[in-house]
Amino acid sequence: MTDLDPRFSGGRNITMKIPPHRYDATIKFYxxxxxxxxxxxxxxxxxGFEFGACNLWIDNCPGLSPTEIWLEVVTSDTEAAARVLADAGIPRRDxxxxxxxxxxxxxxxxxxxxIHLVDSQAQSWA
Structure with missing residues (x-):
């Protein structure tokens, strides 16, 4: 790794994409x-809910069948990160x-x- 390579770390945000028939019960659980x-x-x-040092976001997603977990990865340089991930064969899913x-x-x-959201360390989302 050189000083020009992007740095990656786990973000604070985890998202559960929930099908509508499970949404209310999932919110009630947390x-x-x-x-x-x-x-x-x-x-x-x-x-959203505090989940230790992370935020757990619950999204109601019509048309979704199984529940999905989405993770955040933060980076020091999104353009360089995109190149590193592409070179590693990791597909973009924009x-x-x-x-x-x-x-x-x-x-x-x-x-x-x-699914992983790769974003700048300065972002605020959800």
Whole structure:
């Protein structure tokens, strides 16, 4: 690794993409059974909970059959990170969810088919 290579680390955000028929029960589990403190989403689009040092976001996703777990990876340089991941054969998956203009990040799929948001250390999302 050189000083020009991007640095990666696990982000604070984990997202569960939940099919509608499981959404309310999942929220109830974290809110009423585990009594995890709620986190307010900056966009108001997700319900979140403190999950140790991380935030666990619960997204209601019509058309989804199994529940999916999405992870955040932060990097010091998203452009360099994109090159490193492409060189390693890691596929970009930007089609899965629009991050909006001005967001410094992108989606990839790990070899295990888990979705990862790769974003700048300065981002705030959910």
């Amino acid at each position: 809110r009423e059974v585990l009594h995890l403190p709620e986190v307010t989403s900056p966009s108001g689009a997700a319900v 089609e899965i969810e629009d991050l909006g203009s001005g967001f410094d990040g992108f989606w990839v799929s790990s070899p295990a088919d888990l």
